Amino acid sequence: MPDAMTNVGCFLGRLVERESQTVLVHRGVPFSGARLRGEVDAWVERLRGHAVGPGTVCAYVGDYGDGTVSLTFAIMQLGATAMPLAESALANMHDLLAIAGARLLVRFGPDMSAASATVEVRGASPQNALIERFQATGHAGLIVFTSGSTGGPKGILHDCEKVLEKFATVRPGWRTILFLAMDHFGGFNTLLSCFAYDGVGITVPQRLPEPVCHAIEEAAAELLPTTPTFLNMLLASGSLRKSQLSSLRLITYGAEPMPQPTLQRISAAFPNVELKQTYGLSELGVLHSRSKDRQSLWLRVGGEGFETRIVDGQLHIRSVSNMVGYLNAPSPIDDEGWMNTGDLVEEKDGMYRFLGRKSEIINVGGQKVFPSEVESVLLDAPDVVEATVHGRPHPLLGQAVAARVSIAGKEDSNVVVQRLREFCRQNLARFKVPMSFEIVEADAQANTRAKKQRPR
Template sequence: MPSETDHRAAALVQAAALTGPGGRFELADDDVLGTPLPVFTHRQRALHEVLHASVAHADRDFVVTADRRITFAEHAAQVASLAQVLREQYGVAKGDRVAIAAANCPEWITTFWATVSIGAVAVGFNAWWSPREMAHGIDNAEPALVVADARQSAKLADCPVPVLSVEDDISRFVTAHPDAPLPSADVAEDDPAVILYTSGTSGRPKGAVHTHRNLLAVVEYHRLNDALLQIFGDPLRPQDRVYLLTLPLFHIASLHNLAVPRLATGSRIALHQGAFDVDAVLGMVERERVTNWGAVPTMAHRMLEHGGAHRYDTSSLTSFALASAPSSIAFKERLREGLPFAKNSLVDSYGLTETCTAVAAANPQDLAEAPGTLGRPVTGVRLEIRDPAGEVLGEGEEGEVWVRSQFNMLGYWRDSAATAGAIGADRWLRTGDLGQLREGRLYLSSRRSDLIIRGGENIYPAEIETVLVDHPDVRECLVLGVPHPDLGQEVAAVVVLAAGSTVTEEALREYAAAELAYFKVPKQWRLTADALPRNATGKVIRTEVRV
């Protein structure tokens, strides 16, 4: 019987043939922003090229929801119509930003493609942001206009630019010009195409800028994976695969690694709308014969608790990926035992908003042979473990994860200091995460030290602390993550009150809720008069603080 090593060797041979000289996915060094990087030779140069090619899929379904079906041809026509409105009625031009503040819906995807296809920049606002955070996004991105659903529009009362409603304006504009030509734009590969916000380490969300090159490289990466699957005997053609979309479109998991590449491959997107509901999601898996699903551990945990997965026909689901948050070896084993589709299909990966796609990926064989690993670096990614001085460490030594590839972001929007702190002149991205390499596989020790990951959402304590210390009754505070059985972690706060203060936990919670997205508001609180423990340099010793 062939061993895992045999399968690994065979996969490497096939991948080398596809990515080597003359291969369909040939990788060759090219100048990227002054640094030679391996790039796909046979690549598209602008995102509108993906839209133009998609019409070949014509009457096949592109996006389906619980009550709508939109074909590739219909989608292309809607994008063309909306693009004409953006250009002619609102004057959106190359380089202008169009912000999208909405929950998942087909109009989100249509607006994205209309924006990038005319050379403008699509800016994904977090649909859970508070009015304060939304205002920061407007100030930072300075969009020409905002596309918002009804819930988000309520947070934009003082918006200085036009706000178009998803329910009224966009639904009309996508059919306003049925004969509009497909849009295109004269853009360079390294021109910005997308801005997605990450939680800020210093108190404000930062906009990660992704280029046409970045997203089109992700498209080729997914095409390569599809080609490898077929070589190894997968009976489904790429265009016959169905991808369940349950994560927010303002994250790379759903936008860069699902909505964008599936327009290129002709695959169907099964789009779940509204809050996560186990029965609705599994019903869609059964009805649409979903083959691929990327979920956060919280979703997987809720399916285990639900206990009814066996009542649905999930036999079509052959790839089940955990994304956006770490999960334990024991939890993965519970999934294999409790969910019929996870037994032989569970995969894991490691990536960041700044890297556009996975940095490393672990297939079922990796997880079986090396539990706890996040897999090997993906095609085209160089990954190293370095010490604080930037020196490369050896096998099994712990240090910071550094990454360089054609997928890495351009930088942070209008934040040169943060960009310089993350990306060197040679395009190496310093992730801030600690890990080690063993036999070529990545193992993480911690993610960005103080980072809290709640249900797949990254939360930086500094952002919450910045809000809390502005309260007149707060002398100092510390925010940290505490374990939660469903969400992985939840937010807790230790607040040192000003002398004589009688402020209550409830009052502080209400104060925070007015300034922060709901998932960032601390659920656990400890109010105290005792100062936080500090070291000789005055820095808070976080490890000594308990809720």
Template sequence: MQEYSMLTERFRRYGDRPALVWRDRAYSYAWLNAQIEAMRERLQAEGIERAVVSLETEYSPYAAAAIFALLGQSCVVLPIDGSLVAAKIEEYLDIGEAQARVGADEAGLSIRWRDGKEGKEGTEAMEVRHPLLRGLLLQRVPGLVLFSSGSTGRSKAAVHRADRLLAKFRAVGRAAKTIPFMMFDHIGGMNTLLTTLANGGCLHVLKDRSPAEVCRTIERYGIEALPVSPTFMNLLLLSGAHRTYDIGSLKVVSYGSEVMPPQTLAAWNAAFPDIRTVQAYGMSELGVLKTKSKSSDSLLFSLQGDGAAYRIVDGLLEIKAESAMIGYLNAPDPFTEDGWLRTGDEAVAEDGYIRILGRRSEIINVGGEKVYPAEVESVLQELAGIEEVVVSAETSGITGQMVMATVKLREDMEPSLGELRRRIWTFCRDKLPAHKIPQKIVITRESLTSSRLKKIRKPQVQEGKPNING
């Protein structure tokens, strides 16, 4: 594959420049290139070529090398975070029709054929049936299968041609010290890995994704770029970790994966006026597109290059891009007849820019009036004592739906449910129309943030730790 050779040739030229820092040890591009070749030799010896293979591991230099080695063997790769529960991993393996399972760590590659057979016999025994996967293997085109988080049901599997994702990096950009905040099985994490390494930057892998660890890493290594979610930005501000560590090296923060509450963006820019804040836009189905925010304090952005175009049809954003997936393995085709991807995001166009309002599936319909959860959450986050809040729909016999707010309070706050309801009504009545003010309040002791540092739109209650409803 031409794009694969392009990147490995760059790695060779980058030589002793650090490519990744993991567990406070630097790994050079020369090491990365050598590791890729060693892993390819091992894969060839095991008969793994033109196969559907899972890569189940934690984020590390070995994982990065394994991704490139598998693509170099014309494999279709299912990147899977090794910390997932076994049942979820098995679900992904079944949907993706994985023939072999690969792990990568300091000991090298671990390889298991799913049917117990090895080499060519293993490939033939685990026959790939889905036409999208078969097409990639027959054409010797490497691929990536990226799974949605599946928080509302069975995960959707988006199939990408790896050559189209890698083609975005033909032009060399600016090298930067970057924290890969999203995991490599997430489109944002994969994009950060590819962008940083293609441009000769350095990935600084976190020990954990707490605000304190992120700020410690920024201070210690002079991190310049940080791609995160709005939820994490809010958590960092609440933690105060930025006042303990010197994060002055940070030049740009890009945010995506969920709607940014205006109050969070305003608070962030007030705290960090010298950091450029950029809204990213990407989906498992699209890849991550190049964008330009109107300004650091604006929720408006435009698409920049990559052959991407957009249109808004009946209030929904549709995008056409060369990096788009070729289809789902287990869900209806989301493309229009003329090739535009229906994103599911409600959006408006303003002076040539786009503004995302929210996922259509999450919009609350109160007696025919639309309520966007992010709008209400943004107001509630200003109320003293609220640590996290998620707004969702609750059935109403009068208006069809009503607004429900699930709230996690600070540890030092323990108001009664009635008192909290009165505080929320008093606080919101001059900031929101009456139909947008939450009619049902749930107090929870559980976190409302997922492992991907996004809001959990359908919070689950753990047994023995009940919510308080009202």
């Protein structure tokens, strides 16, 4: 067991303190602190048998379950470095393992249990220089990868001692749906908060409306941390009409811009639920945030341990809990500790409204178009349930606006395109009106993380 005075030691000690309480609900089965602690201990012995210790990178493929959660905590206890991977990473698994210098690869069966796990010891490979330097600290680490939307994925190394500082003060916990994936920093942050505070983590078999609603209802979940894209899917699915979700007290959303029409509809669908916009980056952590009100996209971000400023319209952040560094790229954090997030924002009275990422701006003949603005207009059109806007090459203008749209019910595609183009003309400047429309099913607009799948 790590020194109880360390952040990791204090965190793992919460399992002992809550030995008789439910800390995890997986596939409807409750796990007490004592039961999960037993699984952690078993993993510690198993990992020690493979010579896992401080600095050892342990990769594992799977989603939330008692096996994956207990393995994560065992890796932390041994001062090793956890590298969670989603099934979607299998295509470039070899490259990711090589970047991190992973020595162990654990694969889980469909039930995500420890009993279903197989451990593969990988052959000797060159150790990453950053990992070697970090190893000297003896601290537990975490590696997550960026999505690779601009270039190849970057490996991000975090010091778990730093990450856990924000959880040092015990606060009331929530019965929380573990929606954000394990290999996503936001998901890791959610998992930690469930156990650091007196909360309960509730797993879902799929990130789709029906199974999520079932999990909320069955386990009396209070908190749903999710994405605007999933909330749109939820509104369009009809699952709300068939579910009893009265236990929900808070819905948090982030990871992508929230369209104003979606926020208004969610607010109407959940009149007694608090709605909160969140903000964070894998490199810097999750910032404290407070929305102006439940129907506003303006929020205050920062708080203890974070500083913010705006430079050329882009948000810059300085954090005490920022990453150790990239494993395979130069650090984006300057000598003074500031990082340019690439997020374009408006500022008013100390509050921010996010406009979108600079890399996603569409340049139409020298005029800028924010995809989120056009998407919000399209979502206000009758029967539109989802819209994704992107730029496409144009021989004269450089780029043109294109839209993928999902509609409710059946309607001739030519009629849909005609009425949507006219609706946009009435509500947007001419250069912002999409030149092309593609009608697709709503589920085709989301990726495996329930985020908008914006064509490149």
